[in-house]
C-alpha cells in the first residue's frame with residue numbers, strides 16, 4: 019500500500035518536472051519566434067501550434083502533483099475554525115468528489131479523443147492528430163483522479179489545515 | 189397553438205453580420221412561414237470557442253449551430269474545396285457553389301454525420317490591408333510582415349513572398365498599430381469590425397478572391413428529426429440557396445459599410461494588376477495539389493468535386509457583364 | 515423552476531461547498547455538470563465535459579498565464595522584490611505610515627512585472643510584513659496594506675485578468691494594457707491617501723521608521739536597475755511593436771531568467787524549482803478556469819444572461835445608473851465569489867448591455883478589473899487576504915478584516931472617479947491608436 023503510494027507520488031513528481039520542461043519550451047518558442055520575426059523577418063514555422071499543444075500538456079502534467087500538494091484554490095476561513103474531526107471529514111468528502119470527477123472527466127475526454135480520431139481532425143500546421151493529444155490528457159487525468167484518492171486515503175492521518183506547500187496560495 | 193423553441197448556438201457578437209444579416213433574417217423568415225409555431229432563440233454568449241461548435245452541436249448543446257469548416261482541419265475536407273485560392277470571386281458565387289457542391293457530394297462522403305446541414309456560405313473577398321507601405325505588385329510583398337488568421341493563409345503569404353505572422357484577432361489591432369505586422373488580410377468588413385480602420389493607409393484588392401473560409405449552418409440530427417414535415421418544409425424553403433443569397437447581401441453590405449469608414453479616412457485603394465494575379469494563381473497551385481492528395485487519401489473523387497465547384501462558381505458569379513452585345 | 519430559482523440554487527450550492535473547504539474548481543465543476551445534466555440533458559453534459567478541458571487549455575493566448583507567473587517567480591528568486599522594497603523603504607519609510615506607503619509603492623513596481631494579484635501579494639507579503647512588524651505596525655494594518663497593494667498586479671500591465679477579458683470580449687489586449695497605466699497611478703495615489711488618513715486617525719497602528727540617508731538611497735536606487743530595465747524592455751518592446759502582448763509573457767520570462775542568471779541567483783535546482791512552482795500554480799488556475807467555464811455554460815444554457823439583461827434594461831435607467839447598478843451587483847458578488855470565476859461568469863452577461871449603452875469596451879475592461887481588485891480584499895471571501903495568511907501563518911484573518919476598510923473605501927472612490935471621468939482610462943489608449 020505505502021509503496022504503491024510512493025510510486026504514484028514519484029510519478030506525479032516526474033510528470034511535474036515534465037510540465038516544467040514544457041513550460042520552459044513554451045518560453046523558448048515564444049522568445050525564438052520574436053527573435054526570428056524581428057531579426058530575420060521570418061516566422062518560426064508551427065510556433066503558434068507548439069505553444070497551443072504545450073499549454074494543454076503543461077496543465078494536465080502538473081495536475082497530479084498540484085492535487086497531491088493540496089494546491090487547489092480553496093477557502094479555509096470557516097474550516098479553520100472547524101474541530102479537527104469535522105475538518106477531516108469535509109476534507110475526505112472533497113477529495114472523494116474531486117477524484118470521482120477527475121475520473122469521470124478522464125473517461126469523457128478519452129471518448130472525445132476517439133471521436134476526433136475517427137474524424138481525422140488534426141492541428142492545422144503540424145497536422146498532429148488532435149485525438150492523440152486529447153487521449154494523452156485523458157491518461158494524465160487518470161493520474162489526477164488517483165492523486166485525489168490518495169489524498170482521501172490520508173484524510174484521517176493528517177490535518178488538512180496544514181499544507182505541505184502552497185501552490186494554490188499563489 | 190404550441191410553440192417549439194430551438195436554441196441557436198452563436199459565438200459571434202449579436203451585431204456581427206453573420207448573426208444580424210444571415211441568421212436573424214433566416215430565423216425570422218421561418219418563424220413567419222410556420223405562423224410562429226417554430227421559434228429560434230439565438231444565444232448571446234458562446235458555449236465554446238469556434239472549433240468546438242460542431243461537436244457542441246452533435247452533443248445537442250444547441251439545436252442549430254454554425255461554424256467555420258477550416259477550424260476543424262482534416263474533418264471537412266470535401267467542403268473545404270471552396271477554401272482553395274481564387275475559388276470564390278464574390279460572396280454570392282462562393283456561397284452558392286459551396287452549397288451546391290455539398291448537395292451533390294455531401295451525403296456520399298458523410299463528413300457532417302450526426303448533423304443536418306441546411307446551408308453553407310463563404311465570406312467576401314479579403315484584401316491586403318497595409319498600415320505602412322503599399323502593395324502595387326506582388327514584388328512589394330517581399331519582406332513585409334502580414335498578420336494572418338490561420339496557417340492556410342499563412343502558407344499563401346509565404347508562397348507569395350511575404351512573412352506571415354499568425355495572431356489571434358484580439359491582438360490584430362495592436363499588432364497593426366504597433367508595427368508587429370505591416371499588413372493584414374481581411375475583408376473590409378472585418379477591418380472595421382475589429383477596429384483596425386484607423387491604422388490602415390492603403391488597401392490592395394486581389395480580383396478573383398485570394399482565399400475564403402466556408403461556413404456551415406446545421407441542425408442537430410435529432411433536433412431535425414423531431415420537426416414535423418411542415419416545419420421541415422418551412423426550414424428548407426428558406427435555407428440552402430436562400431442562405432447563400434443572404435450571405436451575398438450580408439457580406440457585401442458589411443464591406444460597403446467598412447469601406448465607407450475607410451474612404452472617410454482617405455485610405456488608398458489599389459487593385460493588383462492582371463499579370464500579378466495570374467502569377468499569384470500560379471504560385472498558389474501547390475495548395476490545390478495538396479488538397480487533391482488529401483481528398484484521394486480519404487477516398488474522394490477530388491477532381492470531380494473541384495470541377496463541379498468551379499462550374500457552379502462560374503454559373504453564379506455576380507460580375508457578369510450584361511446588356512452588352514458579344 | 516424558473517431561471518432565477520435554478521441560478522439561486524446553483525450559486526448557493528457552490529457557496530456552501532466552497533465555505534465547507536471544497537476546492538472552488540471542484541465545487542463549480544460538480545454544480546455546473548450536474549446542473550446541465552438535470553436541466554438540459556445527459557448527452558449535453560457528457561459531451562461538454564469531454565471537450566471543454568481540451569479547448570480551454572489548448573489556447574495560444576492563455577500562454578501568458580504561465581509566462582507571467584514564471585517571470586514573477588524568476589524576479590522573486592533573483593531577490594529583486596527585496597531590492598524594490600528596500601528602495602521604497604529608504605525614500606518614504608520615515609514618514610507617518612511610511613512603511614505601508616513603501617509597501618504600496620513596491621507592490622506597484624512589482625505589478626509592472628507580474629500579471630497576477632495573488633502572486634504580487636504573496637511575494638510582497640514575505641518581504642514587507644516582517645519589516646512593518648519590526649517597526650511596530652499592527653498586524654491588521656500591515657497585512658491589509660500588502661493585500662491592497664497586491665491587487666495592483668492586475669491593474670498595472672501586464673495583467674492576467676485583462677488578457678482573459680480581452681479574449682472573452684474580443685477587445686484589443688494591447689489597448690487594455692495601456693489603459694491600465696493611469697488608473698494604476700491613481701490607485702497608488704488613493705492608497706497613499708488612505709494610509710495617511712488612517713495613520714493620522716490612529717498613529718499607533720503605523721509608527722515611523724528611521725530616515726535613510728542619501729548615500730543609502732543611491733545604493734538602493736542602483737540595485738533596482740535590473741527591474742527598471744526589464745520593465746522598460748517589456749513596455750518599450752510592446753510599444754515599438756517588437757512583440758505582441760501574448761509574446762510579452764515569454765519574452766519577459768526569458769528576460770527575468772537572464773537577470774536571475776546574471777545575478778547568480780539561480781542554481782540548477784532553483785531553475786527546476788521555479789519551473790515546477792510555475793506549473794503547479796498554472797494547473798490550479800486552469801482547474802478553476804475549467805470549473806468556471808462549465809458553471810458559466812450551465813448559467814448560459816438556462817438563459818441567465820438574457821434574463822439578467824432584460825431585468826436591467828427593463829428598469830429604463832440611464833447609462834450611469836446602469837453602471838452603478840452593475841457596480842452594486844459586483845460589490846455583492848465580490849464578497850462571496852472567487853475573483854477569476856466572477857469575471858468569467860459575469861463579463862459575458864454585462865458586456866453586451868454596457869456596450870449597447872455606449873461604454874467603450876476598453877473602459878469596461880478597466881472597470882471589470884477594478885471590481886475584481888475589490889473582490890480580492892472584501893470579506894468574507896477575499897483571496898488576497900487568504901494568500902497573505904498562508905504566507906505569514908500567525909496573522910489573524912479577523913485583524914485583517916478590520917484593517918482593510920480604508921483600502922476598500924479607496925477602491926470604491928477610485929471606481930466612482932473613473933465613472934465620473936472616463937478619460938482617465940481612455941486618454942492613453944486613444945493616444946496610442
Ligand code: NA
Nearest residue numbers: 625628667672
Ligand atoms: Na501587472
Ligand code: NA
Nearest residue numbers: 848889892895
Ligand atoms: Na471578496
